[in-house]
Amino acid sequence: MEIFKTQKELKKHLSSLPDKTIGFVPTMGALHRGHLSLLIRAKVECELVICSIFVNPTQFNDKKDFENYPILIDEDIKQLKSIGCDILYLPENVEDVYLNERDLNVDLGILDKVMEGINRPGHFNGVMRVVKLLFDIVSPTKAYFGLKDYQQYLIIKTMTQQLNLTIEVIGCDIIREADGLAMSSRNLLLTFQQRQVATTLIKTLQYCKDHINEAPIEALERRCLAMMTQYGEPEYFVIRRADNLEKVTPDYTGEVRAFVVCKIGKVRLIDNLQVR
Numbered sequence: 001m002e003i004f005k006t007q008k009e010l011k012k013h014l015s016s017l018p019d020k021t022i023g024f025v026p027t028m029g030a031l032h033r034g035h036l037s038l039l040i041r042a043k044v045e046c047e048l049v050i051c052s053i054f055v056n057p058t059q060f061n062d063k064k065d066f067e068n069y070p071i072l073i074d075e076d077i078k079q080l081k082s083i084g085c086d087i088l089y090l091p092e093n094v095e096d097v098y099l100n101e102r103d104l105n106v107d108l109g110i111l112d113k114v115m116e117g118i119n120r121p122g123h124f125n126g127v128m129r130v131v132k133l134l135f136d137i138v139s140p141t142k143a144y145f146g147l148k149d150y151q152q153y154l155i156i157k158t159m160t161q162q163l164n165l166t167i168e169v170i171g172c173d174i175i176r177e178a179d180g181l182a183m184s185s186r187n188l189l190l191t192f193q194q195r196q197v198a199t200t201l202i203k204t205l206q207y208c209k210d211h212i213n214e215a216p217i218e219a220l221e222r223r224c225l226a227m228m229t230q231y232g233e234p235e236y237f238v239i240r241r242a243d244n245l246e247k248v249t250p251d252y253t254g255e256v257r258a259f260v261v262c263k264i265g266k267v268r269l270i271d272n273l274q275v276r
């Protein structure tokens with residue numbers, strides 16, 4: 001695996017490999033099986049696989065969250081080599097990524113104004129900025145994102161369409177631990193006891209799925225939220241249309257997902273599930 005610390009060197013290297021299909025997996029490191037599953041899919045579908053590891057400061061609205069974000073570069077590099085990743089972009093500083101930034105003109109409608117958009121002001125703007133810059137540097141054919149961050153996936157897909165980028169944005173299934181907890185770099189921050197409690201998220205999502213046709217949507221949202229408060233500090237539990245995150249109206253027959261965010265101790269966990 002080749003490691004590039006500047007975009008200049010990476011771009012020079014890529015220009016010597018024209019015509020290769022590139023599969024790209026942007027990450028913030030602390031890699032787990034969820035990330036590896038994206039990389040393995042990229043490996044199957046593309047000729048060249050590029051991963052980036054960059055803890056992007058502009059997407060953290062909470063300074064402490066940024067400072068506490070786990071950094072495990074040596075371990076990450078070992079894992080990337082073990083699955084045959086071809087290239088790692090590991091920028092040496094923030095400036096290298098933001099070097100050629102231009103204004104972004106994207107209309108996200110309600111996508112950045114609900115759920116995480118309310119609870120983490122500025123977060124999606126930071127995600128869009130960095131993903132667009134990384135797309136410009138890597139010029140991927142396909143880019144892979146985990147559906148655990150479903151709202152992020154929809155926003156990146158919308159941005160790519162509106163900017164007419166010829167990149168296929170692929171959403172990949174959530175990878176879970178044996179007890180159902182969604183894989184996340186933040187799970188590393190949980191104590192043993194908190195780790196047990198954290199399964200409440202998937203249990204409540206599953207409960208929601210089991211009862212989706214029995215109760216009015218808003219009553220079910222309230223019931224699920226109340227269930228979560230016994231174990232942690234839930235920020236929200238909402239049931240939305242999967243295509244655009246609008247509320248589910250009685251005449252809507254398409255795919256529906258439930259979304260939950262809950263703090264267990266100091267760790268903010270996020271999960272979602274298709275419930276209809």
Ligand code: PAF
Binds near residue numbers: 026027028
């Ligand atoms: O999902 C993430 O890890 C980040 O939001 C991303 C897409 C790498 C942008 O920093």
